[in-house]
Amino acid sequence: MPQIIDNVSLRDHHTFATEAAARYAATILGVEDLLTLRASQVWQDNPLLILGSGSNTLFQNDFPGLILFNRIQGIEIVKESSEHIWLKVGAGENWHELVQYCISHEYAGIENLSLIPGTVGAAPIQNIGAYGVELESVFEELTAFELKSGKSIRFDHSDCNFGYRFSIFKGECINQFCITDVTLRLNKHPTFHLDYGQIQDVLNEMGVITPSIRSISEAVIKIRQSKLPDPIQLPNAGSFFKNPVISKEHFEKLLTSFPNIKYYPEKNNMKKIPAAWLIEQCGWRGKRSGRVGVHEKQALVIINYDHGSGSEICNLAKAIQADVKQKFDIELFPEVCIL
Numbered sequence: 001m002p003q004i005i006d007n008v009s010l011r012d013h014h015t016f017a018t019e020a021a022a023r024y025a026a027t028i029l030g031v032e033d034l035l036t037l038r039a040s041q042v043w044q045d046n047p048l049l050i051l052g053s054g055s056n057t058l059f060q061n062d063f064p065g066l067i068l069f070n071r072i073q074g075i076e077i078v079k080e081s082s083e084h085i086w087l088k089v090g091a092g093e094n095w096h097e098l099v100q101y102c103i104s105h106e107y108a109g110i111e112n113l114s115l116i117p118g119t120v121g122a123a124p125i126q127n128i129g130a131y132g133v134e135l136e137s138v139f140e141e142l143t144a145f146e147l148k149s150g151k152s153i154r155f156d157h158s159d160c161n162f163g164y165r166f167s168i169f170k171g172e173c174i175n176q177f178c179i180t181d182v183t184l185r186l187n188k189h190p191t192f193h194l195d196y197g198q199i200q201d202v203l204n205e206m207g208v209i210t211p212s213i214r215s216i217s218e219a220v221i222k223i224r225q226s227k228l229p230d231p232i233q234l235p236n237a238g239s240f241f242k243n244p245v246i247s248k249e250h251f252e253k254l255l256t257s258f259p260n261i262k263y264y265p266e267k268n269n270m271k272k273i274p275a276a277w278l279i280e281q282c283g284w285r286g287k288r289s290g291r292v293g294v295h296e297k298q299a300l301v302i303i304n305y306d307h308g309s310g311s312e313i314c315n316l317a318k319a320i321q322a323d324v325k326q327k328f329d330i331e332l333f334p335e336v337c338i339l
């Protein structure tokens, strides 16, 4: 039986490193642990939360129930064809280590997602993405343990309702499941995605003439390390807000006042506006507010500089949201899960 521990500090369990405590916590290594814990009174009487590496979570308050630290391990080849290989991966495996494992075995498809912190089980929750690739492009299926019924249920691609930093697990199924494994369909013959951000420039700087999944991963790592703060040195949770998507009419109206506005075309004539640009235009880049502040190199990242609290981070986020709303009439929504 996994041990249930009382009053656990969450400071080292999420990358914002704010002081907060869980009333109870336990570590799960497999579905059997979930089944055993489910029979306990603590499980029955309390709210439940699954936590991976806490790299997309902010604790504003103590958590009044049972937190389950997902540490389910394992990588297994479940199918192979001349074109693809299917890997079933334990939800508690580290995402970046999985990317490196795939690169060392020449399995292509997730090299652009190098160095994203977190666990494999959390990757489908917000359909992680970077440098023109999203998890859904290699996603085959997952198994999720329904907390209420104790049943393990299979979700295929269409069941997950993936969108931009979204899946059913952030929507109608929020907090109802513990994802226990994820199956990815990787490519034996890579298709490179080099046209996003600075990947091609960095490959040129590296002297790479013929790209490989390894050199692309190295280029992505270089770019990320040059721009994004390491949460161990500067506690943060990556992009705090999602990039907002606005209508063509709204965009055209903004264009008259802000001719340099940055955007990416979306479906149905909608435009995705980089939230970092909006925040920067409001003068927030590099600005501190007490013990917390906005990163000087990337305005989308909020930093907990000096043991700030979850509330201080949320207050800063609200001030940024208010300024962006006032200046652009655009609402910013957090990407981070705030508890």
Ligand SMILES: Cc1cc2nc3c(=O)[nH]c(=O)nc-3n(C[C@H](O)[C@H](O)[C@H](O)COP(=O)(O)OP(=O)(O)OC[C@H]3O[C@@H](n4cnc5c(N)ncnc54)[C@H](O)[C@@H]3O)c2cc1C
Binding pocket: 015, 049, 050, 051, 052, 053, 054, 055, 056, 057, 070, 091, 116, 117, 118, 119, 120, 121, 122, 123, 125, 126, 127, 128, 129, 130, 177, 178, 179, 180, 228, 229, 230, 231, 236, 237, 238, 239, 337
């Ligand atoms: C420096 C930095 C850079 C980042 N860059 C990117 C990026 O480029 N692209 C991107 O998409 N994200 C990025 N992120 C965000 C983060 O890395 C991802 O969202 C990651 O998938 C979170 O994994 P985690 O295990 O830490 O999730 P957690 O923070 O532990 O959990 C996130 C949410 O998922 C739920 N959850 C976690 N595991 C499970 C499970 N097994 N079953 C059910 N629910 C679960 C939690 O309850 C919570 O609601 C970045 C974060 C940081 C700190």
